[in-house]
Amino acid sequence: MKLYTKAKRRYIYGMENSENSYPRPIVSVDLAIFALTAAGLEVLLAQRGARPFEGDWALPGGWIHVDEDDDLEAAARRVLNLKTGIVAPYLEQVGVSGDAKRDPRGWSLSVTYMALISPDDVTLRHGGNMTEAAWRPIIADGVDGPLAFDHAAILKTAITRLRSKVEYSTLPVHLLPHAFTLSELQMVYERLLGRSLDKSAFRKRIAEVDFIEPIEGEMRRASNRPAQLYRLKQVHATVFFDRTI
Amino acid sequence: MKLYTKAKRRYIYGMENSENSYPRPIVSVDLAIFALTAAGLEVLLAQRGARPFEGDWALPGGWIHVDEDDDLEAAARRVLNLKTGIVAPYLEQVGVSGDAKRDPRGWSLSVTYMALISPDDVTLRHGGNMTEAAWRPIIADGVDGPLAFDHAAILKTAITRLRSKVEYSTLPVHLLPHAFTLSELQMVYERLLGRSLDKSAFRKRIAEVDFIEPIEGEMRRASNRPAQLYRLKQVHATVFFDRTI
């Protein structure tokens, strides 16, 4: 670090006006993208096409582009769109993982976001330093097989967050397509919780927190009575129940 | 960025083995340190002694020392110890704030931790680029007066997190000293919630989640019946109630 003058170092770091010239950690944004398919809850993984961990599977992610991303969420949104084509997902910051050893290239820091999407909305893409992308089922607290970096631990945190929010929030709606029936919503909860719920009690809970609205005119068919279709209310931040579902 | 060869840039960034030479964001760790005093819930603020925001009040924080801090939590612990002398606090990651504009020096990222401490344990210190440290009462969602950077928003997030956890977790114990009575614990909840609780119901809740234990032999005096002293159980991660307190 003694090779350059202080001014030059500042220039290199992009800190012409700064008093700080500490070495900076590497910063990336990683995504735990969840979807509920026929196989159950799945997470989108990408196979790394470059060192380190070349060939290993990892959570999709990327560097922050300081000249392109306005903020962290924008960076997460950019990565998500790159991999799935999705534009307006449910996105939630899960946490940060940072230490000296998780990346062999140096002290690094990964900001994790979790995204909940409907599998209908996805068109998988890959490229850049990711050679392949695939859905992998969630087994217990993670996926089968190892993951690059500390992504197994990060994924575990995201799964825990998701599971705990299922118990007492409206979050699972985001795993459904735009329009859905109450029975479908109940099934989402049941599959995530791994237990069956009472229809009457479930509907009471849903009615208490007023977060969905019927869509007029439409119904959905099987060989039985058709069900009312619903959608998320316009301005909806995840609402919490004051009791478990 | 074109002034230097790729290899030189790598050297400067401390990334001799890296394929990445993106410009990196500035990274810091900031702390929302809460304590419950006679005046109510208070947060520890530090007055900045250097640009930017020189003279303004801010959450105590600092850069990550990549050669000293093993991980993010260690960095938070170092900052906390520096300001308060506390060694084993309750520390919880609240979130990350990062965008292009929050710091005039460039794209920056702040990892926020919240700490809950007993005011008895503190010996305030200051120095470095902080000229002064002081406890400031929490009013509504923040403190009276402006804060440096986006610390008002960060503090608001931390307060929200704290308040919501009070309703359904054992977290408030960390605002008490090592030994305490059930009445004191109830008072902590009441002051944080801003409403009174039923003694009988409160004790039932506390007994349900088995997280404190009586300390033998000791009592605490006033001019009345003495109360049993309790302490946190050894291995205690914050436990959640399945109902509001």
Next chain:
DNA sequence: TAACTTAGTTGACAAAACACACTAAGCTGT
């Protein structure tokens, strides 16, 4: 049009929360 399927509602019973009154155990002043 009877039998079947899933949607959506109602109501009786049981369990839990709530409010409040009670007992317990110390101190203080006369």
Next chain:
DNA sequence: ACAGCTTAGTGTGTTTTGTCAACTAAGTTA
């Protein structure tokens, strides 16, 4: 010594809430 005060800690009846199962509704199929 003991009445009266204060705070600790427990018990109880009422009201609210959750649970479970049966019921009605509205379509399809043969």
